[in-house]
Amino acid sequence: MKRRRFLAGGCACGAGLIPGLVFGQSDWSAPARFARPDAATDEGGLWAMMDREESRLRRSPFTLRDAQFQAYIQDIACRLGGEHCPDIRVHVMRTPFFNASMAPNGMMQVWTGLLLRVENEAQLAAVLGHEIGHYLSRHSIERLRQARSNSAAAQIMGLFGVVGLVGQLGVAASMMAYSRDHEREADRIGLLLMHKAGYATDEAAKVWRDLQLELKERPDGGSRNPLFSTHPAPEDRQQELAALAATFQGGETNAAEWQKRVQPFLRDWLVEEVKRGQHEETIALLTRLAHDIPSRPEYLVARGETYRLRGASEDLDKALADYKMALAVEGVPAEAYRGLGMIQRLRDQPAEARTNLLRYLELAPQAPDAGMIKSYVEELKS
Amino acid sequence: MRKLLVVFALVALSGCATVNKMESGNQNIGERMTLTLEGAWNHVALPNQGPGQTWTMEGLPVDTLLIYSGLKDGEAIHRPGAGGQKSFNFRATMQPDEIVGLFEGFLALDGSQFQLTKLEPATFGGEKGFHFEYQLVRKLDGVTLSGMGYGTVSKRELFALVYQAPRLTFFSRHKDRVEQIARSARVKT
Numbered sequence: 001m002k003r004r005r006f007l008a009g010g011c012a013c014g015a016g017l018i019p020g021l022v023f024g025q026s027d028w029s030a031p032a033r034f035a036r037p038d039a040a041t042d043e044g045g046l047w048a049m050m051d052r053e054e055s056r057l058r059r060s061p062f063t064l065r066d067a068q069f070q071a072y073i074q075d076i077a078c079r080l081g082g083e084h085c086p087d088i089r090v091h092v093m094r095t096p097f098f099n100a101s102m103a104p105n106g107m108m109q110v111w112t113g114l115l116l117r118v119e120n121e122a123q124l125a126a127v128l129g130h131e132i133g134h135y136l137s138r139h140s141i142e143r144l145r146q147a148r149s150n151s152a153a154a155q156i157m158g159l160f161g162v163v164g165l166v167g168q169l170g171v172a173a174s175m176m177a178y179s180r181d182h183e184r185e186a187d188r189i190g191l192l193l194m195h196k197a198g199y200a201t202d203e204a205a206k207v208w209r210d211l212q213l214e215l216k217e218r219p220d221g222g223s224r225n226p227l228f229s230t231h232p233a234p235e236d237r238q239q240e241l242a243a244l245a246a247t248f249q250g251g252e253t254n255a256a257e258w259q260k261r262v263q264p265f266l267r268d269w270l271v272e273e274v275k276r277g278q279h280e281e282t283i284a285l286l287t288r289l290a291h292d293i294p295s296r297p298e299y300l301v302a303r304g305e306t307y308r309l310r311g312a313s314e315d316l317d318k319a320l321a322d323y324k325m326a327l328a329v330e331g332v333p334a335e336a337y338r339g340l341g342m343i344q345r346l347r348d349q350p351a352e353a354r355t356n357l358l359r360y361l362e363l364a365p366q367a368p369d370a371g372m373i374k375s376y377v378e379e380l381k382s
Numbered sequence: 383m384r385k386l387l388v389v390f391a392l393v394a395l396s397g398c399a400t401v402n403k404m405e406s407g408n409q410n411i412g413e414r415m416t417l418t419l420e421g422a423w424n425h426v427a428l429p430n431q432g433p434g435q436t437w438t439m440e441g442l443p444v445d446t447l448l449i450y451s452g453l454k455d456g457e458a459i460h461r462p463g464a465g466g467q468k469s470f471n472f473r474a475t476m477q478p479d480e481i482v483g484l485f486e487g488f489l490a491l492d493g494s495q496f497q498l499t500k501l502e503p504a505t506f507g508g509e510k511g512f513h514f515e516y517q518l519v520r521k522l523d524g525v526t527l528s529g530m531g532y533g534t535v536s537k538r539e540l541f542a543l544v545y546q547a548p549r550l551t552f553f554s555r556h557k558d559r560v561e562q563i564a565r566s567a568r569v570k571t
Contacts, residue, residue: 061519061526062495095493095521219468275496277470277487309483311473342477369479371502372512 028192030136033084043104043141050103057091057109064092064112064265072261076121077108079197080129084136096272098211102131104140115262116269117285118207119292121254125194126204133189139182191244200251205241210288212238217280259293267333270302279310297326301336308339316343334363338373345376354380400427404437411435412451415507415541418566421559423447432461439556445547447560450533453540459484474538478503478512481533485544486516489529493521506532507541507569518546528553532564541569 037043057063064070073092078085087106097113108131110124118124134140178186187204194201212235215221262269273282286303293299304322307315320343323336341356357377361370404423410416423437437447453459455474462469470484482501490496497517504513511534518527529546545560547553 056524059524061524062493062521094495097493272495275483275486275490277483277491278468280468309480311475311480342479346477368498369501371500372478375503 028189030082030084033087034138042144046141046144047105050105050107053103054089054091054105054107057093057107060093062093062095064094066092066265069261069265073110073124076125077128077132080125080193081132082193082196084132088132088135094272096269096276100127100131102135104135104138106135108132112265112269113273115265116273117210118258119253119255119289120203120258122194122199122201122203122251123207123253124258125197125199126190126201126207129190129193129197129204130186131190132193133186134178134182136189137182137185139178139186142182143178187241187244191241191248195248195251198252200253201245201248202242202251203253204245205238208238208241210285213288214281214284217284218278219280259296266296266298270298274302274305274309277309279306282306283310295329297329297332297336300326300329301333301339304339305335308343316346319343334360334367337363338369341373341376345380350380398429401425402427411449414536414539414570415451416566416568416570417449417563420562430461433457433459439559440547440552445552445556446545447563448542448544450540450542453542455538460488472540474535476535478514478533481512481535481540481542482514482531485531489518489546495519495521504532506534506543506564507536507567509534509536509541509569509571511535511541513564516546517549526550528557530557530560532567534569536569536571541567543567 037047039045039048070090070092074088074090077088077090081088084106088102088108089106090108090110092115093109093111095111095113096116097111098117099111100109100114102108108128110128114127115124118127191201191204194204270286273285276282283303283306286299286306289296290299290303300322304319304326307319307322319339323340323343326332326336327340337356338360341353341360344350344353344356354377357373357380360367361373361377364370367373402425404419404425406419406421408416408418423439424441426436426438426442428436433450433453435449435451436442437449438445439447450459453472456471458469458471460470470488472481472484476484479501482498486496486498495518498514499517500513500515502513504511506513511532513530513532515528515530518529519525520527526549527546528549529544531542531544533540533542535541543560543564545556547556
């Protein structure tokens with residue numbers, strides 16, 4: 001099983017993106033499509049391992065099985081990949097962390113934690129373009145050869161050790177961090193691919209800025225994040241990316257289309273985000289999303305839930321405010337009524353609590369906690 | 383590679399863990415809880431394990447029964463550092479859904495999918511408490527586990543049992559036995 005993690009890391013990882021730096025490759029052109037390497041070579045062996053990993057992914061219960069959405073993400077990758085499109089296969093995985101990776105055989109993984117965090121197609125394209133940049137430059141093969149020359153076993157076991165500790169933002173980058181030069185090259189290529197595909201390249205720096213906002217809320221201020229130890233300072237990288245993007249003009253974000261496409265999954269992804277229990281990061285994330293996309297009450301309700309579960313001083317007041325704000329927007333999730341009712345119950349407001357809990361049961365009669373909520377309603381009657 | 387890692391894991395565990403047989407009959411768990419067992423269990427003591435006891439019938443990691451007896455306000459439900467960036471700490475004022483959320487967050491820390499399927503009031507330890515059921519798809523290997531738990535807060539301390547095992551075969555094999563243990567629980571007031 002650990003091999004799988006190595007393999008996942010052997011894919012081009014780096015969702016954590018994004019260094020920037022001197023952009024001097026506007027004359028860069030994509031290589032021709034890669035032929036399958038001879039199975040007797042190291043590259044052929046790596047492809048074979050990745051093929052097995054991909055077979056496992058196809059069967060995995062973590063794969064998001066929605067053909068339409070899958071095709072939509074695949075199409076974005078194809079727009080970026082150009083003539084390499086037939087070789088790129090995107091797998092959307094239900095995992096609430098920020099990550100995307102790409103293997104040398106063309107297998108790309110995108111985790112739902114990343115999809116929750118990007119606000120438009122262009123931001124996703126920034127991450128996918130970066131991964132395709134690693135793929136086109138065959139960085140993972142270079143890494144494999146470098147690892148072999150430097151006592152591969154020791155490195156691989158070391159990587160496993162790190163992996164066992166994480167499961168957090170930027171997990172992949174910690175497993176198989178590319179060299180700074182590789183990251184810079186992938187950035188340059190990623191931005192070029194974005195531009196050629198018609199995306200607004202200035203969105204790339206925003207992905208990094210937004211990720212930073214979350215990481216800074218960690219108890220350690222993000223200082224223990226492997227991304228920070230193996231890459232340039234995040235502020236520098238954000239600035240460098242913005243400077244690089246300024247050399248391009250125009251481009252679309254396709255925000256409306258993106259938000260329409262993710263809407264059916266939003267509630268599930270938010271529930272999984274709140275469940276992580278990393279309340280400070282989640283509050284930073286949801287504060288940004290609620291501000292940038294005010295038409296979606298789901299973000300407010302999820303932030304209210306996070307405040308309620310954290311339960312620090314004044315958190316219940318903040319949760320109440322979020323639930324009430326959400327109720328003013330059309331299409332509010334049932335959890336808003338449950339949250340309100342739970343807090344009112346604690347605050348000895350039985351009539352209001354009962355009304356809201358009943359409303360929750362009305363809207364979500366099959367909810368797994370219905371039994372518990374019904375008992376509260378009974379208790380509040382007396 | 384897989385075999386090699388399994389060997390490493392076994393060597394590591396054999397050097398560190400101790401297993402004691404928990405015999406049938408009454409067992410004191412901590413200072414305030416007793417359980418009555420109908421049949422023996424294995425109590426696995428791992429170094430730096432944290433506040434809960436770990437029992438198993440089939441062996442770890444096939445099935446796991448976590449037992450908490452008297453977890454105090456502010457204490458984490460796991461060993462120090464095992465919660466990742468942040469600890470999952472019990473608060474005495476927590477509602478049942480919040481306590482379940484602690485277990486949920488901790489068990490899904492590695493990206494495993496936790497799906498709550500039932501949360502309802504129940505008596506546990508002779509006190510007013512709660513019962514919950516869930517499915518967990520393990521990130522590590524994609525195996526689906528079934529799980530259930532009971533809990534209560536007494537004198538600002540948490541008492542709880544959480545059992546999980548692969549959905550196929552193992553969970554149903556031991557579910558009744560765990561239910562019996564939960565029914566037998568008594569918390570000294």
